[in-house]
Amino acid sequence: MTGLHRRCRLRTHAMRNLASRRLWGRVVWGMVLVFVAASVGNCRGRGEVPKVLRVWAMGKEGEYLAATVHGTIVAGCRVEVQRLPWSAAHEKLLTAFVAGTLPDVIQLGSTWVPEFAAVGAIACGEVSDWRERDLFPGALDTVMIDGRMCAVPWYVDTRVLFYRRDLLERAGFQQPPRTWQEWRQAMQKVRELGAGHYGLLAPLDEWQLLVALALQVGASLLRENETRGNFQSEPFRRAFSFYVSLFRDGLAPFTGEAQVANVYQDFAAGLFTFYVTGPWNLGEFRRRLPPELQESWATALLPVPDPALPSVSVMGGASLAVVRSSAHPEAARELIAALLQPDEQVRFYRTTGDLPVLRTAWEDPGLQTDSRLTAFRLQLENARPTPKVPEWERIAGLIVQYTELVVRERLSAEAALARLDAEADRVLEKRRWLLQRTQAAE
Template sequence: MRKWLVLTFIVALLALSACGNEEAAKKDSGNKDDEITVWAMGEEGKLLKQLTDKFEKDNKGLKVDVQAIPWDSAHDKLLTAVASGNGPDILQLGTTWVPEFAEAGALLDLTEYMEEHPEFAAENYFDGAAEIMQYDDQIVGIPWYVDTRVLYYRTDILEEAGYDKAPETWEELQDAAKKLADRGEGHYGIDIDQNDQIMPFIFAWQNGYEANLEESKLNFDTPEFLGAMEYYTSFFKEGSSQVEQGEDIIQAFANGKKPMFFSGPWMVNIINEQAPDIEGKWAPAVMPGNETNASSMGGATLSIFHNSENVENALKFLSYMNETETQLEWLDISNTLPSKLESWEDPILQDDPMYSVFGEQLKKAKAGLQTEQFERIAQELLSALERVNAGGADLEKEIEQFNKTAQDLLEE
């Protein structure tokens, strides 16, 4: 069943559950006044217990029950929780999920608590993260950690191509990619993951594109958006990027066949662990730009479930997770980046050459389209671009049809 049908079903169930299932939900969930239940996803769920011990010590009598949920089953579990009204006190959401679950009524509006908790004020976070906190006029989550895309490049191979530093503009990136692809058969200039739904939007933002969701205008028919898609597809058209998936990017990066690619902070440790032979021969860099050098704001938020009966203690836990000391400890535990601007003043982040690149890029990181239809819209765009890159379809016609489809999705 498509997600939009499921959400329609959820809204109906929510209305029914509000009529008489609150006590049953409380009993089934096992919620207690002295226990905070937290649903955290993937590795974060497994690691979070290392932070909860200190919280429990500082808050005698309070317990934190962390349930680690695999990412591949998290979405369905959350949908079930919304439908039944039987959820946790606190739940972790990926940034692209926030509008969907806010629209479904799953997230408590924190607006009335903001005066008591000035530490949650939007100005404490990167602009892109602060944007994700809000849905319509509600505050629906607190940024937990952040990530963003940057350019990874082989410093040694780029130097051989005439670049003693990373490309800084669209023109330089395109030129460097062409020169690197011309090294011979099987070599490419840059890897662009055609399954990465945020990359086309990053190029669009860099070219001056903006949506106007307040007036329900996606603006995919503008010169800024079309020009960005022309730039995106040019790498495949010119042979600078491989149309087929090809070999694993870490292997291709290590052997030099793909000396540039876009990715997030998690790649630092992966490269260090899987490609130790190229230590000192690669680096991350802020995005090459056109009108701007924008990138995307990713990461996760922590929200309070709409019918939690333990809101006061849940807010205590969110406040604890928001402390600079806690965020820096979480950085050490999980290698994920702090959401709070104050945390980035610490020498651990300021003085590290790789962390500092991400800190700089996060200042220009933008939230994805804040609509519950974002993932469907993004997938429609990837399909259109694939038809151009792999099938030779006409770009202008594909974008024209995509704009109509996306606009219809927005208006459902």
């Protein structure tokens, strides 16, 4: 998961119902057989004290590992889990790398893998050792750096369309929109329901929806071997124009981070009908929306510019990586392999709400019968990663900055995209220099 994505997710307070010790207790018993089976033994000889396999993980995922594998023996190593807050994790990981104190296994957000691979912090290898045919293609793509697999996808997320079915029906639509044109028409009709109704909530501090729209029209966000911005390209301009028009035409309200705090209250009040968001909000909507609205909301694939095109969204989630300096790489890989079993993936989802990365895990009856999960399952087949460069999060921040300037009519679209390209070029200057040196050496 991206850092900006995570900061949005932190506002949902998803840990509130995960504090129950009885819940964790049930999970622990379910995990026992998995990790006994994984205990083959390569950390100690007969009669020796087990060595420690250190794991760092964040948020509720770290809570899960602490409750399920901390203190267990995997391949002869005793697992020791340390939980990190997402807000401080990136800095702590980099600091530990410089100091040479990284653990054996680390959790990485989807956009962090290229950075940690570039500095040589994580071990990269052949993809054939993992369940590559069972992984969603976009999830596998996020961890493939220069043809090598540098981490193992652990869970996935993507963005789909959440919507108020009842308001859409009042506006005259029995089905969710399938195309951009239908989406705009639906938003216009919803707007006609009254002054208190907007079509879409699109927080201006988030870049994922705009990038998803750009990917749908085939935009390449970077060019020249991902060393320069490509935001003035025709496909990106088309997506940018559509996105900005939603604000200019009054279909989406101007919102910033401070105004998103009451998203559930505003959704319940009918302030907006559509909201493009991720799987963490499935549980939040069930908890926060009043009982009388629980049958009035649903999910759907993102609308597409052309009905002949697949619905594309942004691939997110997190991976587990073996640290390159680990003294116990085989034990680290066995632990990760155990966490990538289909039954374990289902158990992980039921406890944390994180979506399984394995297609076979989605065959679980509980996942198949949840109608609101169907859109996520389908969307994941065509979810794509952002550019795999260490500088991506800085560039994503620039997308947010210049998009808001255009939406608020402080800069023209042409000027904003030109500046965005120029800023991205500056951010990527070191990458160009390194590639040029590499090519010259060859």
